[in-house]
Amino acid sequence: MPSRSDDPVAAAIAAGVARLREAVREVAASNPVVLIDGRSGACKTTIARVLVREWPLQTAPQLVALDSIYPGWDGLAEGVETARERILRPHARGLLGTWQRFDWEAGEYAESHAVNPALGLIVEGCGALTTATARLADVRVWVDSPEPSRRHRALGRDGDAFRPHWDRWAAQERAHIARHDPVALADVVIPIP
Incomplete structure (x- = not known):
């Protein structure tokens, strides 16, 4: 496995998480809310998981992936x-x-999950950062990555399940960006090669 110094994506993720750890500490609260937005394949999920492992506060945060909430391939806005x-x-x-x-797979809602307000919270996924959600967060993050890299990662991860829906999902991402300008709402922008 390549070291962080040999892998520019891993190095960018590590640098981004270091910035997020500092931002969380600066909130000075026991239950900060972090929103991580970016287009599909940008490394949002990886950043969120690493941040959970390296959470700088005493009690571990809760992680909610919007992929678990979107009601299907046309549900970006509804899920958010x-x-x-x-x-x-x-x-x-x-x-x-x-x-x-x-x-x-079933095309329907399944089990319920609770979110404890006493604990920190990370919500990650395409569309997470809107004008309405930004007001409810302490740390707002946009993960940026070029389209060829994102597409390669997303299709490598999800393969044939995502391939026929790439353009349809990308159109929803573009609509989200045009409507909410999440880059302008972000406190932290993490560039990923």
Whole structure:
């Protein structure tokens, strides 16, 4: 396995997570909310998982991936709205949040999950950073990566399950970016080669 110094993607992820750890510490709260947005294949999920492992506070955070909430291939905006209403708003008010996992194979909602407002929270996924969700977060992140690299990673990860939907999903991402300008909302921009 290549070392971080040999792998520019791994090095960029490590540098980005270091910046996020510092941003979380600067919030000076026991339950900060971190939103990680970016287009498909940008490395959002990897960054979120590494941040969970390297969380700088005493109690580990909760991680919610929007991929578990989107109601199918046309559900980017709906999934983000669900996360705002069912997870982020209750957390901001000190209330227990609940959400249901969407079973992509069955095409229906499955089990429910709770979100504890006393714990830190990381929400990652395409569309996570909007004008409405930004107000409910302490650390706002945009992960940026060139389209060829993103496509290679996403299709390498999800293969034939994603390939026929790439353009359809990308159109929703473009609409999200045009409407919300998540780069302008971000406190931290992480470039990934």
